[in-house]
Each structure stands twice: as C-alpha cells, then as structure tokens.
Amino acid sequence: xxxxxxxxxxxxxxxxxxxxxxxxxxxxxxxxxxxxxxxxxxxxxxxxxxxxxxxxxxxxxxxxxxxxxxxxxxxxxxxxxxxxxxxxxxxxxxxxxxxxxxxxxxxxxxxxxxxxxxxxxxxxxxxxxxxxxxxxxxxxxxxxxxxxxxxxxxxxxxxxxxxxxxxxxxxxxxxxxxxxxxxxxxxxxxxxxxxxxxxxxxxxxxxxxxxx
Amino acid sequence: xxxxxxxxxxxxxxxxxxxxxxxxxxxxxxxxxxxxxxxxxxxxxxxxxxxxxxxxxxxxxxxxxxxxxxxxxxxxxxxxxxxxxxxxxxxxxxxxxxxxxxxxxxxxxxxxxxxxxxxxxxxxxxxxxxxxxxxxxxxxxxxxxxxxxxxxxxxxxxxxxxxxxxxxxxxxxxxxxxxxxxxxxxxxxxxxxxxxxxxxxxxxxxxxxxxx
Amino acid sequence: xxxxxxxxxxxxxxxxxxxxxxxxxxxxxxxxxxxxxxxxxxxxxxxxxxxxxxxxxxxxxxxxxxxxxxxxxxxxxxxxxxxxxxxxxxxxxxxxxxxxxxxxxxxxxxxxxxxxxxxxxxxxxxxxxxxxxxxxxxxxxxxxxxxxxxxxxxxxxxxxxxxxxxxxxxxxxxxxxxxxxxxxxxxxxxxxxxxxxxxxxxxxxxxxxxxx
Amino acid sequence: xxxxxxxxxxxxxxxxxxxxxxxxxxxxxxxxxxxxxxxxxxxxxxxxxxxxxxxxxxxxxxxxxxxxxxxxxxxxxxxxxxxxxxxxxxxxxxxxxxxxxxxxxxxxxxxxxxxxxxxxxxxxxxxxxxxxxxxxxxxxxxxxxxxxxxxxxxxxxxxxxxxxxxxxxxxxxxxxxxxxxxxxxxxxxxxxxxxxxxxxxxxxxxxxxxxx
DNA sequence: GATGAATGAGTGTTCATTCAT
DNA sequence: CATGAATGAACACTCATTCAT
Numbered sequence: 050x051x052x053x054x055x056x057x058x059x060x061x062x063x064x065x066x067x068x069x070x071x072x073x074x075x076x077x078x079x080x081x082x083x084x085x086x087x088x089x090x091x092x093x094x095x096x097x098x099x100x101x102x103x104x105x106x107x108x109x110x111x112x113x114x115x116x117x118x119x120x121x122x123x124x125x126x127x128x129x130x131x132x133x134x135x136x137x138x139x140x141x142x143x144x145x146x147x148x149x150x151x152x153x154x155x156x157x158x159x160x161x162x163x164x165x166x167x168x169x170x171x172x173x174x175x176x177x178x179x180x181x182x183x184x185x186x187x188x189x190x191x192x193x194x195x196x197x198x199x200x201x202x203x204x205x206x207x208x209x210x211x212x213x214x215x216x217x218x219x220x221x222x223x224x225x226x227x228x229x230x231x232x233x234x235x236x237x238x239x240x241x242x243x244x245x246x247x248x249x250x251x252x253x254x255x256x257x258x259x260x261x
Numbered sequence: 262x263x264x265x266x267x268x269x270x271x272x273x274x275x276x277x278x279x280x281x282x283x284x285x286x287x288x289x290x291x292x293x294x295x296x297x298x299x300x301x302x303x304x305x306x307x308x309x310x311x312x313x314x315x316x317x318x319x320x321x322x323x324x325x326x327x328x329x330x331x332x333x334x335x336x337x338x339x340x341x342x343x344x345x346x347x348x349x350x351x352x353x354x355x356x357x358x359x360x361x362x363x364x365x366x367x368x369x370x371x372x373x374x375x376x377x378x379x380x381x382x383x384x385x386x387x388x389x390x391x392x393x394x395x396x397x398x399x400x401x402x403x404x405x406x407x408x409x410x411x412x413x414x415x416x417x418x419x420x421x422x423x424x425x426x427x428x429x430x431x432x433x434x435x436x437x438x439x440x441x442x443x444x445x446x447x448x449x450x451x452x453x454x455x456x457x458x459x460x461x462x463x464x465x466x467x468x469x470x471x472x473x
Numbered sequence: 474x475x476x477x478x479x480x481x482x483x484x485x486x487x488x489x490x491x492x493x494x495x496x497x498x499x500x501x502x503x504x505x506x507x508x509x510x511x512x513x514x515x516x517x518x519x520x521x522x523x524x525x526x527x528x529x530x531x532x533x534x535x536x537x538x539x540x541x542x543x544x545x546x547x548x549x550x551x552x553x554x555x556x557x558x559x560x561x562x563x564x565x566x567x568x569x570x571x572x573x574x575x576x577x578x579x580x581x582x583x584x585x586x587x588x589x590x591x592x593x594x595x596x597x598x599x600x601x602x603x604x605x606x607x608x609x610x611x612x613x614x615x616x617x618x619x620x621x622x623x624x625x626x627x628x629x630x631x632x633x634x635x636x637x638x639x640x641x642x643x644x645x646x647x648x649x650x651x652x653x654x655x656x657x658x659x660x661x662x663x664x665x666x667x668x669x670x671x672x673x674x675x676x677x678x679x680x681x682x683x684x685x
Numbered sequence: 686x687x688x689x690x691x692x693x694x695x696x697x698x699x700x701x702x703x704x705x706x707x708x709x710x711x712x713x714x715x716x717x718x719x720x721x722x723x724x725x726x727x728x729x730x731x732x733x734x735x736x737x738x739x740x741x742x743x744x745x746x747x748x749x750x751x752x753x754x755x756x757x758x759x760x761x762x763x764x765x766x767x768x769x770x771x772x773x774x775x776x777x778x779x780x781x782x783x784x785x786x787x788x789x790x791x792x793x794x795x796x797x798x799x800x801x802x803x804x805x806x807x808x809x810x811x812x813x814x815x816x817x818x819x820x821x822x823x824x825x826x827x828x829x830x831x832x833x834x835x836x837x838x839x840x841x842x843x844x845x846x847x848x849x850x851x852x853x854x855x856x857x858x859x860x861x862x863x864x865x866x867x868x869x870x871x872x873x874x875x876x877x878x879x880x881x882x883x884x885x886x887x888x889x890x891x892x893x894x895x896x897x
Numbered sequence: 898g899a900t901g902a903a904t905g906a907g908t909g910t911t912c913a914t915t916c917a918t
Numbered sequence: 919c920a921t922g923a924a925t926g927a928a929c930a931c932t933c934a935t936t937c938a939t
Contacts, residue, residue, distance in 0.1 A: 063919085084296075087913060097921045099916085108913065199444075210426025210441060214418045218462050228459035229422060232411075235455055236448025243447055247440035250430050274938090275902065299930060309904045314931065316902095486917085487923065508720075511909060521925045526910065528923095623868075630850045634865060638846025642886050652883035653846060656835075659879055660872025667871055671864035674854050699898085723934060733900045735937085744934065 067104055069094040074115050079154055083112070113168040119154055120174040123147055127181040137194030140185055141234060144208060148226050151212040152219065179205055196242040200249040207233055279316055281306040286327050287366055295324070325380040331366050332386040335359055339393040349406030352397055353446060356420060360438050363424040364431065391417055408454040412461040419445055491528055493518040498539050499578055507536070537592040543578050544598040547571055551605040561618030564609055565658060568632060572650050575636040576643065603629055620666040624673040631657055703740055705730040710751050715790055719748070749804040755793055756810040759783055763817040773830030776821055777870060780844060784862050787848040788855065815841055832878040836885040843869055 073094035077085035087108055091098045105111035126146050133139040183201025190197055211233055215226035285305035289297035299320055303310045317323035338358050345351035395413025402409055423445055427438035497517035501509035511532055515522045529535035550570050557563035607625025614621055635657055639650035709730035713721035723744055727734045741747035762782050769775035787793055819837025826833055847869055851862035 066920095086911080088911095098914090099921050100919085102914065103919075106914090203440075203444075206426045206429065207441070209428070210422040210424075212422075213425030214422025217418065217421070222459070222462065225459050225462060228415075228457045228461070229419070231455050231457050232415075232448045233445070234448075235451045235453075236444045236446075239447045239451045239453075241447075241452060243443050245440045245443050247434070247437050249440070250434065250437060272939095278902085298928075300928090310930095311904055311906095311932085312902075315904095318931085320930065484918095490923085510907080512907085522909090523911085523925055523927095524923075527925095530910085532909065627864075627868075630853065631865070633853070634846040634848075634850025636846075637849035638842045640845070641842065646883070646886060649883050649886060652839075652881045652885070653843070655879050655881050656839075656872045657869070658872075659875045659877075660868045660870075663871045663875045663877075665871075665876060667867050669864045669867050671858070671861050673864070674858065674861060702899095722932080724932095734935090735900050736898080738935065739898070742935090 063104075066094070066096060066100060069096065070101060070104055070111070071115055071118060074111055075118075075154060078112075078115065087111075109168070113171050115154075116171055117174050119150060120171070120178050122150065124174070124178045124181050127178065127185050131181070131184055131188070136185070136188035136192045137238070140189045140195070140204070143182070143185060144204065144211075144230060144234070145227075147205075147208040148211050148230055151208060152215075152223070152226060175205075195237045196239060198242065198245050198249070199237055202250050206250065275316075278306070278308060278312060281308065282313060282316055282323070283327055283330060286323050290324075290327070291366060299323075321380070325383050327366070328383055329386055331362055332383070332390055334362060336386070336390045336393050339390065339397050343393070343396055343400075348397070348400035348404045349450070352401045352407065352416070355394070355397060356416065356423075356442060356446070357439075359417075359420040360423050360442055363420060364435070364438065387417075407449045408451060410454065410457050410461070411449055414462050418462065487528075490518070490520060490524065493520065494525060494528055494535070495539055495542060498535050502536075502539070503578060511535075533592070537595050539578070540595055541598055543574055544595070544602055546574060548598070548602045548605050551602065551609050555605070555608055555612070560609070560612035560616045561662070564613045564619070564628070567606070567609060568628065568635075568654060568658070569651075571629075571632040572635050572654055575632060576639075576647070576650065599629075619661045620663060622666065622669050622673070623661055626674050630674065699740075702730070702732060702736060705732065706737060706740055706747070707751055707754060710747050711754075711790060714748075714751065723747075745804070749807050751790075752793060752807055753810050755786060755790055756807070756814050759786065760810070760814045760817050763814065763821050767817070767820055767824070772821070772824035772828045773874070776825045776831065776840070779818070779821060780840065780847075780866060780870070781863075783841075783844040784847050784866055787844060788851075788859070788862060793845075811841075831873045832875060834878065834881050834885070835873055838886050842886065 070090065074085075074090045077090045077093055081089075087101055088098060090111070091101045094101070101111070105114060123143075123146070127143050130139040130143050133142075179202045181201070182204050186195070186199060186201040186204055189195045190199070211226055211229045214229040215222075218225040282302065286297075286302045289302045289305055293301075299313050300310055302323070303313045306313070313323070317326060335355075335358070339355050342351040342355050345354075391414045393413075394416050398407070398411060398413040398416055401407045402411070423438055423441045426441040427434075430437040494514065498509075498514045501514045501517055505513075511525055512522055514535070515525045518525070525535070529538060547567075547570070551567050554563040554567050557566075603626045605625075606628050610619070610623060610625040610628055613619045614623070635650055635653045638653040639646075642649040706726065710721075710726045713726045713729055717725075723737055724734060726747070727737045730737070737747070741750060759779075759782070763779050766775040766779050769778075815838045817837070818840050822831070822835060822837040822840055825831045826835070847862055847865045850865040851858075854861040
C-alpha cells in the first residue's frame with residue numbers, strides 16, 4: 050500500500066524473473082539446441098510466454114543474453130587466473146573451465162557460429178574475452194610454458210574445437226573432452242613446434258566473422 | 262534389358278536431379294544449418310518441392326544421403342592412402358582432405374552430433390570409416406610418426422574439432438583451419454606426450470552415441 | 474478467486490471462440506464430410522488457423538469435441554425423457570431428436586464408424602449414452618410398447634441408420650427422415666416379430682469396434 | 686509383328702487392366718474409404734499410376750465406374766428376381782444381396798451421399814435401379830407381402846440405412862446387419878402400419894439430390 | 898499404350914511474436 | 919507488469935494430375 054514500496058518490489062521480481070528465464074533458457078538450449086521453443090522456456094521458468102518477451106523482445110535477444118552470461122563468466126575466470134603464479138596451470142585451468150562450460154551450454158557453439166548474430170554487446174564481450182585471455186596466454190608464453198606462436202584468440206577458438214571433438218560422445222562419455230583437451234595442451238607446449246601455416250586470427254576478425 | 266542399359270532417357274534426368282538436389286541441400290545446409298527448409302533446397306535445385314520428396318521421402322533421409330556422400334568420400338580417400346609409403350604424410354593428407362570437406366558441409370557436424378539419427382546406413386558408414394582410419398593410424402603409430410595412444414576414432418573425431426575451431430573465422434579467413442590442423446598434428450606427434458586422462462573412444466561408442 | 478469468477482474478460486472471448494469453432498466445424502463437416510480442412514473451419518469461424526489449434530491441438534481432437542457435444546446432447550435428452558409417463562412416446566421423442574440432431578452433424582456417423590478413434594472420452598460417452606437409452610428402452614419394453622428383443626444399443630445404432638436412409642434426400646427433402654423413422658418404429662412395435670437372426674450388440678462391442 | 690494382331694492384343698490388355706483397376710479400387714476404397722489414394726490403387730492393381738489415369742482421367746471417374754458396377758450388379762439381381770414366384774422372398778433376397786454388397790464396398794455410401802457427383806451415368810443407373818426395384822416391390826405389395834405405402838425407391842434407400850446401422854459393428858460383428866435387415870422387414874410387412882408422415886421420395890428427387 | 902518422374906496446390910501442425918485483458 | 923489467447927507466416931509432407939520418355 051505504501052506507494053514507494055511497490056517499485057522496489059517489482060524490480061526485485063523482474064530481476065528474479067530474468068534469472069529464472071536465463072536459467073530456463075540455458076537448460077532448454079542445452080537439451081534441444083537452438084530449436085528449443087520460447088514456449089518451452091517460458092514453461093521451464095514457470096512464467097507466461099508474454100513475460101519472456103517483455104524481458105527479451107526476441108529469441109535472438111534471449112540467445113544474446115545467455116551467451117553474454119557465459120562470456121562474462123569465462124572472462125571473469127580468466128581475469129581471476131591472471132593473478133595466479135603458475136601461468137601454465139592457470140591457462141590449463143581456464144581451458145578446463147571453458148570446455149566444461151561449453152558442454153553445459155550446447156547453444157553456445159551454435160550461436161558463436163551463426164553469422165547473423167547482430168548484437169554488438171556479444172561482439173564486444175568476445176573481444177574483451179580475447180583480450181583477457183591474451184594476457185593469460187602471454188604470461189604462459191613468456192614463462193616458456195607454451196609455444197610462442199599461439200595467441201589468446203587461438204585459445205578462445207580452441208575451446209569450441211575441443212568441445213566439438215568430444216561432442217558426439219557426450220551422451221555416452223560425458224568426460225571425453227578431457228582427453229582432447231590434454232591432446233591440445235600437448236600441441237600447445239610441444240618442444241618441437243612446426244611452423245603454423247596460417248597467421249593467427251586477429252580479434253576483430255573473430256568478431257567480424259560473427260557479423261558477416 | 263540391354264535396351265534399358267543403353268537408353269539413359271528418363272533415368273539420366275533422375276540421376277541428374279538427384280545430384281542437383283544433393284548439391285543444393287549441401288549448399289543450403291552449409292548456409293543455414295539444419296534449419297534450411299526443404300522448400301529452399303527445392304528452389305536452389307530448380308525443382309519443385311514434390312520432387313525433393315520423391316527422391317528423399319523425409320528431410321532426415323536427405324540429411325542421411327548427404328552425410329553418406331561425405332562419409333564415403335572420406336572413407337574412399339582413407340582407403341586409397343593406405344597404399345602410400347609414408348604413413349605420416351598419408352595421415353596428414355587424410356586429415357587435410359577431411360577438414361576441407363567438412364568446411365563445405367556444415368550440416369555434417371550437426372548431423373553427427375544429433376542423437377536422433379536413425380539411419381543405420383549412416384551408423385555403418387561411420388563405423389566403416391573408423392575402421393579404415395584406424396588402419397591408417399596404426400601404420401603411422403608403428404612407424405613412430407605419431408604417439409601410441411591415439412586411435413582412428415580419435416582422428417575422425419578430431420576432424421570435426423579442427424573444423425569447429427576455425428569455423429568462426431570461415432567467412433573472413435577460409436583457410437584458417439590449416440593453422441589448427443598443424444597444431445593438432447603437433448599434439449599427435451609430440452615427443453613428450455602426457456598421459457591422456459580418458460580412455461580412447463571405441464568405435465561402437467561413437468556410433469551408439471549417434472543413436473542414443 | 475471470487476474476483477476471477479466475476480471477471481469474465483478474456484475468458485468470455487475464449488468461450489465464445491470455442492463455440493464459434495465448434496459451430497463452424499459442425500457446419501464444415503456437414504458440408505464436406507471429414508475432408509473439411511482445418512483452414513476452412515478457421516475461416517468459417519472468422520479466426521486464424523493458429524487459434525483452431527490452440528483450442529483443439531489436433532483435427533481428431535476437434536472431431537472428438539464436436540462428437541462429444543452431440544453425444545452429451547443426446548444423453549441429456551434421454552435422461553430427461555426417463556421421467557416421462559408414456560414410455561413409448563418418450564422413446565419416439567428421443568429417436569426423433571436423435572435423428573434430427575444427426576442431420577445437422579454429418580460428421581457424426583463417419584466419426585462413430587472410424588476405427589482409429591482414440592479418444593476415450595468419446596468411447597465413454599457412447600457407452601454412457603447406451604446405458605441411458607437402455608433404461609429408456611427397458612421401460613418401453615416392459616410397457617409392451619415395443620418388442621422384447623430390442624436393446625438400447627440397437628436404438629442408438631438405428632439413429633444412424635435412419636439418418637443414412639434419408640441422407641441422399643437431404644438436399645431436396647430435408648424432412649424425409651420422418652418417413653423412415655416411422656417405418657422403423659413400426660418394426661419396433663410389430664405385433665408379429667420375426668426372430669432376429671443375430672444377437673443384440675453389447676455396449677462394449679459398439680465402443681470397442683470404434684477402437685479396433 | 687503382324688500389324689493386325691497387335692490391336693486385339695492391346696484391347697485384351699486394356700480390358701484386363703480395367704478389371705484389375707476396378708477390383709483394386711473397390712478393395713482400397715473398402716479398406717480406407719474415399720481417402721484411399723490413386724497411388725495405392727495403382728499399386729494394388731500392379732500397374733503404374735499413369736495407367737490408372739489413362740483408364741480413368743479423374744479419381745471421380747474411377748469412383749463413378751466402381752459405383753456403376755455395383756449399381757449394375759444390384760439392378761441385374763433385381764431383374765432376375767422379377768421372375769421368382771414368391772415376391773416376398775424375392776424382395777428379401779434382393780435386400781440381403783444389396784446390404785451385403787454395400788458392406789463390401791464402403792465407398793458406395795460415401796459416393797451416394799456426396800452432392801458433387803457429376804456423372805450422369807451414375808444418376809441414370811440409380812434411376813434405372815429404382816425402376817426395377819419398384820417392379821419388384823410392386824409385386825410384393827400386390828401379393829400383400831408388404832404394406833402398400835412403400836416404393837422401390839424406399840427400398841433402395843433402406844439398403845444404405847441398414848448397412849449404416851450395423852456399420853459401427855463391422856469390425857467385431859460383420860454379420861450384424863442381418864439383425865437390422867430383419868427388423869426392417871418386420872417394419873415393411875407390419876399388419877398395423879402407421880401412416881408414414883412424409884410422402885415417398887420420387888426417383889428424380891433421389892438422383893437430383895445426388896446432383897445438387 | 899505403359900511408365901513413373903515431376904509438379905504444385907493443399908494439409909495438418911508449429912512457433913515466434915503481438916496485444917487485449 | 920504479467921498473462922495467455924490470437925495471429926499468421928513457415929514447415930514438412932501428401933497426392934491428384936501431367937507429361938516426357
């Protein structure tokens with residue numbers, strides 16, 4: 050009844066609903082891929098369809114939000130690991146977390162690959178993630194823990210690749226990605242590196258490609 | 262009967278249409294992923310919708326056909342490379358061809374990963390490919406060209422992973438996969454291999470996972 | 474909750490639409506038989522196609538709903554007539570109402586006959602109707618108003634038969650069914666009944682036949 | 686090779702194919718109703734789809750042909766029974782044959798009821814059947830075997846009604862129609878006929894209704 | 898004449914999105 | 919602001935019909 054009290058209450062609800070929706074959407078996309086319907090997401094969140102659209106005017110918007118959350122999570126982890134002493138261990142931990150996160154979020158790869166992604170926030174988040182991971186990678190490079198020709202953007206891209214390698218086994222061997230992560234790490238720290246036949250991708254290229 | 266063999270007639274048109282359709286479907290799926298509609302495929306092929314369904318009674322059937330074509334192509338290449346003297350070079354060439362082929366067929370990865378794949382022909386073709394690639398891999402292993410803990414099924418899975426790593430760059434740097442292939446090869450032939458933390462996938466697990 | 478009951482609002486519209494749809498469907502089926510398309514029904518109701526499917530997720534569901542409405546109407550009439558003094562007049566009135574109702578609902582006969590009818594509600598409603606009509610028939614039998622070898626299920630089946638007899642005349646002589654109803658009633662009350670060559674159908678047989 | 690010999694040979698094939706098609710169509714329609722597809726009919730006949738359309742340019746035409754065959758069969762039977770001594774027995778036999786034939790030809794009722802039937806041949810055949818049956822009925826009337834207010838057209842219409850009465854039981858009790866035929870015959874020969882409340886249908890009304 | 902491949906309008910159904918309540 | 923009914927553009931798929939061989 051207190052006029053002032055209602056507004057914060059509603060705000061609180063909106064925040065709660067937004068979180069419910071993001072969780073529901075993540076679960077739904079993880080299970081059915083991008084084909085998961087807005088209706089199912091609403092149901093999982095225990096909300097009405099209209100409410101979903103109030104929060105995310107478009108399915109693409111919801112996708113962007115969920116992707117941003119993952120990117121933020123990864124960037125946060127990378128930032129925290131910058132403080133670690135052992136750069137090699139830090140990089141390994143980042144990649145472990147990263148691949149694991151992808152496994153829980155089947156939509157992510159599909160979203161990253163889709164050329165129609167319009168959201169500049171996502172592009173910015175990807176770029177930012179690449180910057181932080183480059184810092185992480187640079188330390189490992191400087192410590193001689195990994196070869197010199199690998200960039201942070203390489204590392205970010207490799208997360209998706211490792212996940213994809215193990216994806217066909219997800220149903221029967223959900224931990225198989227660990228095998229391919231290790232194999233990749235062996236490639237990164239090889240004592241006898243080949244000359245890589247293609248220059249490293251630049252950050253803007255990654256994000257632009259997500260645009261074109 | 263002899264007459265029938267000499268009279269290509271209608272049959273020739275059908276063969277041509279089938280090829281038109283497979284090509285159109287590959288292109289459409291490459292562009293829009295599995296969401297590409299049967300209608301668009303028909304249009305791309307310059308045929309009527311009904312014709313698509315005469316050739317492939319179901320979207321799933323068309324998908325299976327397109328996937329089989331790719332698998333056959335890979336298995337054929339692998340088989341031919343079994344004759345080569347230099348096992349390491351042969352394996353490298355197989356993987357090069359493989360990743361290149363995947364780039365042209367974006368549907369492939371989505372199809373391989375999809376749990377509902379019902380076509381036993383596809384499952385059989387995957388299994389067969391794994392067998393041939395295992396032979397190819399075994400020779401490289403025996404020649405000491407790659408580490409001892411990598412199987413043919415690993416190699417097949419890695420094709421998808423390498424492709425995925427470079428996929429976000431496809432639009433701007435279509436050759437970027439070469440970088441990640443080389444990196445992977447470095448991992449495969451490392452002089453100081455780590456103990457891989459997960460046992461190698463068995464062939465049946467791969468194909469079963471495509472089933473479950 | 475009290476508030477919800479007093480606020481017809483949206484709900485009122487939905488109820489109205491449901492009725493519009495049932496009426497439109499009845500008309501469409503009456504005109505074109507079961508081939509009437511969901512699209513046409515939507516158009517007749519002045520609603521969009523999607524709305525039809527929101528109310529009745531399947532054509533079969535719509536069919537079931539329309540059939541249930543008719544069955545309920547018949548069962549209600551039969552129940553009310555159980556109170557009448559003159560059992561013969563009551564039975565006649567029931568049959569009159571019944572055949573008249575069928576004339577307005579050409580789908581009914583096709584639905585009743587269709588073996589794939591999955592809806593247990595319809596089966597239950599048929600069974601229930603047969604029970605009530607058996608009560609009505611029993612009274613007439615006991616009063617000697619009709620022969621002793623006729624059951625309620627016979628009466629229910631005869632409604633469809635009488636309707637069908639006059640169906641080819643519907644367009645030019647919409648009241649012709651009265652002629653065949655009277656003829657049937659004469660058969661039912663004949664003073665010199667033949668031995669009927671086939672045992673009476675059991676209720677479960679009727680409903681099971683709609684199942685098998 | 687003899688130029689003259691080919692024509693009769695082809696003629697013979699055409700006649701054979703026509704019969705194959707009519708039988709296949711009758712079976713298919715009996716099983717699935719009018720929804721039976723031209724494709725299935727072709728398959729059942731062991732012929733190609735094109736051949737069906739050479740014989741019957743339209744599904745409606747095939748329907749008409751099949752219906753004509755049934756009508757001819759009934760008219761033939763009625764004609765033959767005109768010679769019998771016992772008119773009552775003859776009428777009973779005609780009706781028995783008639784209802785039995787309908788049971789084997791589920792399409793017939795649907796065809797008779799369908800207002801869009803355009804074929805004048807069918808209309809003529811119905812009219813002719815009514816004439817012959819009227820002769821049969823007249824004899825029974827004159828012999829006092831049935832009531833005086835029943836016409837041949839009534840009898841023809843009753844065939845469909847009796848069949849429909851038992852139709853819902855067809856799957857579980859294929860002979861149930863005998864029960865309702867007997868009941869109808871009791872109505873026809875009742876010693877105390879009611880005044881039928883609607884004048885008898887005229888032949889042209891029947892056939893016109895099939896037109897409107 | 899027989900064949901069956903091609904056609905394309907039509908069907909039931911789904912789903913992102915809008916909007917009245 | 920939340921709700922869920924209404925919308926209508928797709929979609930996969932079917933089938934009578936046409937026509938090149």
